[in-house]
Amino acid sequence: MTTPASPVAELSTPSFSPLYQQIKSLILQGLHTGEWKPGEPIPSEIDLAARFRVSQGTVRKAIDELAAENLVVRRQGKGTFVATHAEQHVQYRFLKLVPDSGDVDSEGPADREIVDCRRQRASADVARALALRTGDAVLQVRRVLAYRGTPTILEDLWLPGLPFKGLTAERLRAWRGPMYALFETEFGVRMVRAEEKIRAVLPDAAQAALLAVSCATPLLSVERVAHTYHDTPMELRRGLYRTDTHHYRNELG
Amino acid sequence: MTTPASPVAELSTPSFSPLYQQIKSLILQGLHTGEWKPGEPIPSEIDLAARFRVSQGTVRKAIDELAAENLVVRRQGKGTFVATHAEQHVQYRFLKLVPDSGDVDSEGPADREIVDCRRQRASADVARALALRTGDAVLQVRRVLAYRGTPTILEDLWLPGLPFKGLTAERLRAWRGPMYALFETEFGVRMVRAEEKIRAVLPDAAQAALLAVSCATPLLSVERVAHTYHDTPMELRRGLYRTDTHHYRNELG
């Protein structure tokens, strides 16, 4: 194939776009549309190469990038699978709070209590974070996570109303496992990437009561915007973390 | 080359080690020993392939991984260069504190004042963090970083005495640019990776005074251990960040 005939409609980008990037986009599209669902295998490299009329090496490079971005998981001898927040042996992938004692197990919070769950209209800042318009329907959830009976995390989250139609406090309470796993299996929304802004703050009276600390106890404020495919924001989350027995662990590369 | 004769002494690992990993180790060795210094180019892929008696593709895969770990930087048409904290257009790569106003410029702190710099003996916890023995010589530095005249970061750092022999407050004050760039050019120590533990705390009287805040102002406590090649810890740093005008920005993949 001397002239690599583009198997996809030519991108309007003026500059050069390598074949494997186009293949990557095509696979990404399959992930996004749900052609392959979280936990399921995608076709083998050979099959994809045949489908897209390129060599296996080119498909390989595309999948390599998807794997580096944690969108798929390669398993030698078995296949390549759509990444998932469930059944992933690294559960709670986005939760960076770990106990000070180097418990590497870190099974995630033992106890989760839904304090509140209501539909309402988006305020200006919530709308901005979720790329909605002020007044659009959003779902607000407040919950407390506890480790060994000690309330440690207080979280408020806002979800766009449309994709999460039907989500109620009952369904949240009934769910076992990471919340993002529920979003995947029940609403087809897979969280792929997130950014956090971290500050040190003092809680107000209500927050302090829910975490069983005084208003003078400094807490970590973690504001997260989580995105699905194509960088679409799908969740705003404001967390307050107690850091007297835990800490936020971060790796700098 | 049907039987890929190992160009390096066989690793004693019982399991299989691919060729490109061995090549990667060899290149890593060159980086560590200073055969190629920060900012300098390493030999071209073709040269390395000839030197190690492997194909260019294998060298490529080795360098790909080194580039993914930010140890080298590829520049098309020019070559592959040893990564450096100086002259890297992303300066202050390990500093994640950014102004709340989305100033993407984020030129780093405008003002840096060395408060203290003294040689002393390592306490138990400092020794543990730096893989030294209690009582070994260490260098302690305290400094304050300010943005637009507002003191924002108070940092205490501990460095192992031996590699940093000759480091004084004067040399620190005279240096323009990131501290890690000074470590590279003056002491041959390149920081490659770091891990941070983040908490919310209240400052003591001395800390509050240096940051010009009250003792009731919650601050971000950032404890960092930075490593050189081969995961050797080379710096312990305890930072206190004001987060009333700035926040710690983190990406979750």
Added chain:
DNA sequence: CAGTGGTCTAGACCACTGG
């Protein structure tokens, strides 16, 4: 055993940089 991903090679050609 067949099927999967993983490694390695050799060669052709492209895109970018600098003299």
Added chain:
DNA sequence: CAGTGGTCTAGACCACTGC
């Protein structure tokens, strides 16, 4: 222009999984 990294191919073989 020569030299660099970047892309793409085709084919051989290896390591791992599960039937």
